Structure formats: C-alpha cells, structure tokens
Amino acid sequence: PHEPAPDLAGLRGVLRSAQSQGAPGAMARIDDHGTVLRATVGVADRKSGRALDPSDRFRVGSITKTFSAVVLLQLADEGRLRLDASVDTYLPGLLPDRRITVRHVLSHRSGLYDYTNDMFARTVPGFEAVRTKVFTYRELVQRSLKHPRTTAPGGAYAYSNTNFVVAGMLIEKLTGHGVAREYQDRIIAPLKLTDTFYVHPGTGIPGRHTRGYLTPDAAGAALVDATRQTVSWAQSAGAVISSTRDLNTFYSALLRGRLTSAAALAQMRRWVPAGTGQAYGLGLRRRDLSCGVSVYGHTGAVQGYYTYAFTSQDGGRTLTAVATASNNARVHTTMLRTLESAFCGTQAS
Numbered sequence: 001p002h003e004p005a006p007d008l009a010g011l012r013g014v015l016r017s018a019q020s021q022g023a024p025g026a027m028a029r030i031d032d033h034g035t036v037l038r039a040t041v042g043v044a045d046r047k048s049g050r051a052l053d054p055s056d057r058f059r060v061g062s063i064t065k066t067f068s069a070v071v072l073l074q075l076a077d078e079g080r081l082r083l084d085a086s087v088d089t090y091l092p093g094l095l096p097d098r099r100i101t102v103r104h105v106l107s108h109r110s111g112l113y114d115y116t117n118d119m120f121a122r123t124v125p126g127f128e129a130v131r132t133k134v135f136t137y138r139e140l141v142q143r144s145l146k147h148p149r150t151t152a153p154g155g156a157y158a159y160s161n162t163n164f165v166v167a168g169m170l171i172e173k174l175t176g177h178g179v180a181r182e183y184q185d186r187i188i189a190p191l192k193l194t195d196t197f198y199v200h201p202g203t204g205i206p207g208r209h210t211r212g213y214l215t216p217d218a219a220g221a222a223l224v225d226a227t228r229q230t231v232s233w234a235q236s237a238g239a240v241i242s243s244t245r246d247l248n249t250f251y252s253a254l255l256r257g258r259l260t261s262a263a264a265l266a267q268m269r270r271w272v273p274a275g276t277g278q279a280y281g282l283g284l285r286r287r288d289l290s291c292g293v294s295v296y297g298h299t300g301a302v303q304g305y306y307t308y309a310f311t312s313q314d315g316g317r318t319l320t321a322v323a324t325a326s327n328n329a330r331v332h333t334t335m336l337r338t339l340e341s342a343f344c345g346t347q348a349s
C-alpha cells in the first residue's frame, strides 16, 4: 500500500504524552524522500533546563545489534563466515552446544540465557553496580552459562543480549579488530555518520547530547541521571551512541542495499515470529502497522533512553524517535505510537 503522509501533529501529540508519563524529553525525526520533519518536547537536562534539540546525541541501546549483524553479514559476503556454521567453528569451546549456529545467535534462537535478567532484576541497584564496571565478553557469556538454555538451538525466538555479545566475539575473532574499528570502517565512515560513536569503556557521550534518566522501580522515587556509564554490560549488544539523523541514514541505507549484498539483506529479512505484529530477522526487527505497512529497524532500551528506529521497505521514509526515560512501561508503549504517526499518518487508537 502507498504510505500516507506523516501526521506531524499526531507525532507531537505522542511525544507530549510520553512527556506527561514521565519522560523529561522526547524527540523524533522523519526523513521522507528528502524531506526532513522534526519534533521535540521537554528538556535535554533537568538541572539546567536546556531544551532538547533534535540533533542531540544519545545512547541507542540494542540498535547496536543491527550494527553488529551488518558487520557479520558483510563478513559472510566476503566468504569469511558461514551463517549456518556452528559458533564452535570460529570460537571453539565457548558455548556448551555445538549445534548453536551463527544464524541462531543473530536471530535470538540460540537458547542462551540473557544475563541481564539477573543483572537488572533490581533496576537502580543493578545499574549502579555496573555503571562504571568494565567486563570482558567472556565474563558476560560466563554469566549466561550459569543458567540452563531457554530453548534447544534453532527453537523459538527468545531475546537475549548474550547472543550479541557472542556476535561481538565473532567480529573480533574473524577480523582481529575490536567492534569499534569494524563499525567505523564498515558503517560509520562509509555513511558519514558523524554523530555516531562506539565508546567503550569510556563513560562520556562525545559532543552535545541529551541526558538520560532512569526511572526507579519504586513509584514516585526521583529519576536517576544515567547518562554517564560504560555500557560495558552490553558492548556489541548495546553501546553505540548516535543521533536521530544518523540512525535514519543507517536504516535507510541498510534497506536500500547499500551496506550488504542483496543476498545478505535477504538473509537478514528471514523472519521468525517475535510477538504481536512483530518479527525478528538477523539483528533486525519487523513491525507490522495498523495501516498494512511493515517497517524495518530496531528498538533500544538502555538506562535513560528508549529508541525506536524504523524505515519503510524501500528505505524511502525513516523515523527515529527517542524518549529520555527508561524503566517506564507507559513511555515505552506510548513511543511505539510514533511509528503509526510516521508511516500510517494516523493516531493508532
């Protein structure tokens, strides 16, 4: 179906709802066949009261998973990786089951337990315990392997950060470089993503950025400024910093076939069910909207920041929407409605 025009007024309304539900700030940018639409509400910094600016940088959380998947699919294009090979082929002895393949890892069907379930069971204490910590990939995988697998290899979709820690280990092993170098050389530089960085183990966000606020579990407790953290608990699963402009460029380029071969992109778009109106490919989410349009991208939830970044099938229209609060289910659900405004031109009921 032809995509209806974006509903900018409706988009602003969604951002205002997120603000009323506890997000200090919220913003969105739509790139629509060369036309740029922007909307922001609230502040970037609760102390200074500085208004949020759509060019402010922020932590993208699990949108990082698409960066890691793109690097690995490029390595597959180069004949240096086989998606259906056992992870054991490349990382002998790391995982306890040789049946787990690279494809299983990139589609959250490995059964590897998500170590963040324990790490962040208590939101603020869990965050404070790791916010300046530096982990090795292996330490994170070991935390996961203390638990039984959640499914047999190749079973049902079960989201797990552990999978994209393994993805980071694969990138390092196959290239001899850290993910920072591979993201830079293969994605950031070619697409000129000048607001995009992989900072680890530093805790700062380069240049002008919005602060992010973690909502404590206890109702009514004061927000925690979560801006400064190593994100070492996530790394290749969640440590990229970017902007609405750069994420729109990234997902549009990906779906336009500018980052991988057509065959590799087709592999990324082999979907497994991942909840209502959702499917997961390889480091890529598909969401099916009320107007019959499907959009492709990823979501992110890192302390202080919720992000939705999705593009249309042909990469012609792209939206990145961010709220500067996390651990707030109402804000998370409300921000999903920016997709309806951007791609269906309506306000989902």
Ligand SMILES: CC1(C)S[C@@H]2[C@H](NC(=O)CCCC[C@H](NC(=O)C[NH3+])C(=O)[O-])C(=O)N2[C@H]1C(=O)[O-]
Residues within 6 Å of the ligand: 060, 061, 062, 063, 116, 120, 121, 122, 123, 124, 126, 159, 161, 214, 238, 298, 299, 300, 301, 302, 303, 304, 305, 326, 327, 328
């Ligand atoms: C599947 C998700 C939503 S969760 C996953 C990943 N983020 C994490 O695993 C961190 C979860 C803890 C974050 C914290 N929550 C708690 O501590 C709760 N006790 C908060 O809200 O700031 C990411 O990003 N993904 C999102 C994704 O892929 O969309």
